[in-house]
Each structure stands twice: as C-alpha cells, then as structure tokens.
Amino acid sequence: MGSKKVKAIAVRGTKEIPIFDPDAFMDVYHDFWKELSPNDCVDIFHRPWGVAGDSLATDYIKTMGGLAVKNDQGFDEEVPSFDIGSATIRKLLVRPMSCFSCGLPSCSQLIAYGDTVLKMHTGSIIGLGSNFGITDINAIMELHKIWTELGLDVSVSPTISWTIEAYQRGLITKDDTDGLELKWGDPQIILKLVHKLVFKEGQFGELMAEGLKALTEKYGGEEFALHVKGLDITLVPSRSMYGMGLAYAVNDQGADHCRIYPPYPPNADAVPEHIELPFDVEKAAIRDIPDEKAKLIKWSFDSRAVLNCLTTCVFLSRGKLFSDFSYFARALTAATGTEYTHDELMKIGEKICNLERSYNVLNGNASRKDDTLPKRYLNEPFKSGGSIGMVVPLDRMLDDYYKARNWDMATGRPTQEKLLELGLDFVVEDFKNRGVWS
Numbered sequence: 001m002g003s004k005k006v007k008a009i010a011v012r013g014t015k016e017i018p019i020f021d022p023d024a025f026m027d028v029y030h031d032f033w034k035e036l037s038p039n040d041c042v043d044i045f046h047r048p049w050g051v052a053g054d055s056l057a058t059d060y061i062k063t064m065g066g067l068a069v070k071n072d073q074g075f076d077e078e079v080p081s082f083d084i085g086s087a088t089i090r091k092l093l094v095r096p097m098s099c100f101s102c103g104l105p106s107c108s109q110l111i112a113y114g115d116t117v118l119k120m121h122t123g124s125i126i127g128l129g130s131n132f133g134i135t136d137i138n139a140i141m142e143l144h145k146i147w148t149e150l151g152l153d154v155s156v157s158p159t160i161s162w163t164i165e166a167y168q169r170g171l172i173t174k175d176d177t178d179g180l181e182l183k184w185g186d187p188q189i190i191l192k193l194v195h196k197l198v199f200k201e202g203q204f205g206e207l208m209a210e211g212l213k214a215l216t217e218k219y220g221g222e223e224f225a226l227h228v229k230g231l232d233i234t235l236v237p238s239r240s241m242y243g244m245g246l247a248y249a250v251n252d253q254g255a256d257h258c259r260i261y262p263p264y265p266p267n268a269d270a271v272p273e274h275i276e277l278p279f280d281v282e283k284a285a286i287r288d289i290p291d292e293k294a295k296l297i298k299w300s301f302d303s304r305a306v307l308n309c310l311t312t313c314v315f316l317s318r319g320k321l322f323s324d325f326s327y328f329a330r331a332l333t334a335a336t337g338t339e340y341t342h343d344e345l346m347k348i349g350e351k352i353c354n355l356e357r358s359y360n361v362l363n364g365n366a367s368r369k370d371d372t373l374p375k376r377y378l379n380e381p382f383k384s385g386g387s388i389g390m391v392v393p394l395d396r397m398l399d400d401y402y403k404a405r406n407w408d409m410a411t412g413r414p415t416q417e418k419l420l421e422l423g424l425d426f427v428v429e430d431f432k433n434r435g436v437w438s
C-alpha cells in the first residue's frame with residue numbers, strides 16, 4: 001500500500017452477512033470459549049497471563065538471556081539491573097485488559113501512571129526500556145504514553161537505538177544531530193530524537209523518518225542496523241531463539257513477529273492426540289538447536305495465514321488451539337455451508353504463503369539474499385548470560401526451510417512443481433512469461 005501511496009481502504013456495506021447454519025455456528029462459538037477457560041486451556045502461560053499479561057514474556061526472555069539491551073548489543077551482564085518484568089508490572093496493575101470481545105483474560109495490562117492509566121505490553125517494556133538502556137519503569141511509561149499519543153509503534157525503537165550507537169561509534173556527530181549529545185539511558189534525549197523523527201526536524205529528522213535503511217545508506221553502520229527487508233525489528237529475541245530468527249528472516253514482510261507468532265516455546269502437551277504435526281515438537285521446542293525449526297516455521301506461517309484470513313487474532317491460538325484447527329474449520333463450515341477440514345485449511349495457508357512469495361519475487365524483493373537478518377544476529381554472539389555464545393545459524397536453517405517448502409535452494413523462489421501442486425497455474429504462466437526461472 002505504501003508503494004502505491006495508499007494509507008487505508010475503508011469498506012462500508014449496507015447488507016447483512018448471513019450465517020449458513022447459525023445453530024452450528026453458536027455451538028462452535030461456545031466450544032471455542034470453553035477451550036479458552038482457565039480450567040480447560042493447556043497453555044502453560046494461560047493462568048499467569050490472566051494477571052500479568054504479556055509482561056511474563058519479559059521474564060521469560062530475561063531468564064534465557066535474550067533481552068535486547070542498548071540496540072541489542074548482547075550486554076547480558078547488565079540484564080539483572082533491568083527490573084522491568086512482571087513483578088514490576090504487578091505492583092502497578094489496575095487490571096488486566098483484553099481486546100474488545102476477546103475471551104483471553106489479558107494480553108495487556110492497565111497500569112497506574114499518575115492520575116491516569118496506561119495500557120502496557122512487553123513490546124514497550126523492551127523497546128522503550130532496555131533497548132534504550134532505560135531501567136526506570138516511570139520513564140518507560142512516560143515514553144509509552146508519548147509514543148501512543150504520537151501514533152508510533154515500538155518498531156521505531158531500533159531506529160533510535162541505532163542512532164545512539166552510531167553516535168557513540170563516531171559515524172554521526174553533533175553536527176548531524178543539531179547539537180544533541182546522544183547517550184544511553186536518558187529519556188529526555190530519546191524524546192528529543194523521536195520529536196525530530198516524527199516532525200521531520202532538519203535534514204537528520206527527515207532521514208530518521210525514512211527509517212534505518214535510509215540512515216545506513218548515508219552513514220554506514222549496516223552491521224548494527226536491526227531491520228529485515230527494511231522493516232525495523234520488533235525485538236523478540238532471534239539469537240537466543242533460533243526459530244524466531246528464521247521466522248524474521250524468511251518473512252516476506254520483514255521483521256514482524258505478529259505475522260507469524262510461532263508458539264514459543266511450542267508445548268508438546270498442548271498437542272491433542274488426534275493431531276499429527278508435521279514436525280518433531282520436542283526438538284522444535286529446544287530454542288538453541290536448528291533442528292526442526294524450518295518445519296515449525298513453515299507450519300507456523302501456513303497456519304497463521306489462515307488465521308489472518310479468518311480475521312482471528314494469532315495471539316489467541318496458543319495452547320491446544322495452536323495446533324488444532326478443527327474449531328476454525330467448523331466455524332467456517334457453519335458460516336459458509338462449504339465443508340472445510342483441518343488439512344484443507346492448512347493447504348489454503350500454504351497456498352497463501354506461496355502466492356505472497358511469488359508476488360514478492362515478481363517485485364524483486366524475495367530471494368535467498370533478501371532472507372537474512374541484521375548482521376549483529378549472525379556475527380556477534382551474546383557475551384554472557386543464558387544465551388552466551390549464541391548467533392543464528394541461518395544458512396543451515398534456510399536450506400532446511402526451502403527444502404520443506406520445495407522452493408529453489410539457490411534463489412529461494414517457489415518451484416514450478418510446488419506452484420502446480422497448489423493449483424497456482426496462473427503464477428506459473430506469469431513466471432514463464434517474465435522469465436523468472438530462466
């Protein structure tokens with residue numbers, strides 16, 4: 001949409017959307033919510049999530065030594081000083097908060113801030129806290145409040161943190177920043193930088209607003225620029241969770257974890273007996289080995305493509321729902337009157353992923369060369385802590401991924417055989433006409 005200069009498309013209808021079998025639809029609706037009740041859900045995070053929300057993810061990330069600190073430099077020895085996990089959030093908690101009409105107890109937390117309340121989540125705690133070297137929860141809340149008022153998301157964080165690191169390395173100077181001296185851990189400096197970015201103040205503000213790619217083209221420093229395919233990373237750890245690293249790299253959108261949301265960690269107990277997953281769940285759950293990650297991530301992309309088309313939140317599909325799509329198949333069948341099975345939905349998901357990939361191939365930005373990660377995650381191991389020594393073994397996992405997808409190993413493009421198998425004959429024709437395979 002951006003390349004076509006479209007901001008949004010609004011659609012308004014005046015007719016009703018009829019449900020083919022309302023009783024069957026309500027049956028699956030009730031079964032689905034029962035699945036999410038704390039008594040029945042087998043998601044290990046489900047109960048504590050109901051109180052502390054996704055701030056639990058901060059605890060988990062800290063424990064495994066993957067917290068992004070100061071542009072994700074791998075300073076794990078500083079992690080103990082970052083007291084910004086669920087315990088801090090619980091002290092300020094007003095109440096857990098779900099999105100409208102969601103059956104999950106909470107993904108966010110309403111927390112007290114002065115005479116108001118803020119809706120916090122772990123992305124802000126890491127992106128606006130540890131990644132800027134800020135440990136004071138009040139400072140993080142103030143940044144979060146301003147971020148929200150300005151309509152920013154946390155993916156601006158790597159642009160700001162790159163700027164501070166580039167200043168410290170001497171790539172940019174006070175002349176570039178209009179006299180601003182940049183250092184870690186100072187919320188006032190962060191606010192001045194974000195002001196520059198949002199309001200495109202001066203030449204530097206203009207460049208910051210264009211994002212990391214534009215900044216590195218002018219100043220260098222690509223080796224510590226945290227983006228994939230030009231999209232700033234959302235700071236879910238890559239080096240300490242190989243599956244996530246692969247997912248960021250092969251995502252056609254770039255470094256966006258919401259497109260995929262692989263279950264981390266996948267929980268073997270949450271797989272119902274009648275479901276056979278196309279990967280070894282035990283091995284896929286081990287974060288620091290490359291084995292089975294390709295199959296896990298292929299399956300995650302395919303299944304999440306279906307959820308996105310059904311306009312269901314991917315964060316909802318944890319626990320048993322991360323593997324059993326029978327509820328979604330039943331709901332779709334009841335709504336449309338056309339029979340769908342779990343396996344058919346997964347095939348549709350695979351088709352969507354191949355179609356997306358093909359579209360990007362034709363636009364010249366989907367290839368093995370593009371499926372990469374920030375160099376920091378490939379070359380700079382964590383220096384201490386629970387993920388010491390870890391970098392992402394991307395080449396091995398890319399080979400496995402293309403093999404699992406039946407894509408060309410050298411180029412990362414879908415093969416003719418795969419496209420025909422999925423019924424995408426028109427793409428084959430298009431690829432031939434444009435010489436994609438020649």
Ligand code: SF4
Nearest residue numbers: 098099102107313316
């Ligand atoms: S599961 Fe999704 S819809 Fe529900 S509260 Fe979480 S983010 Fe919102």
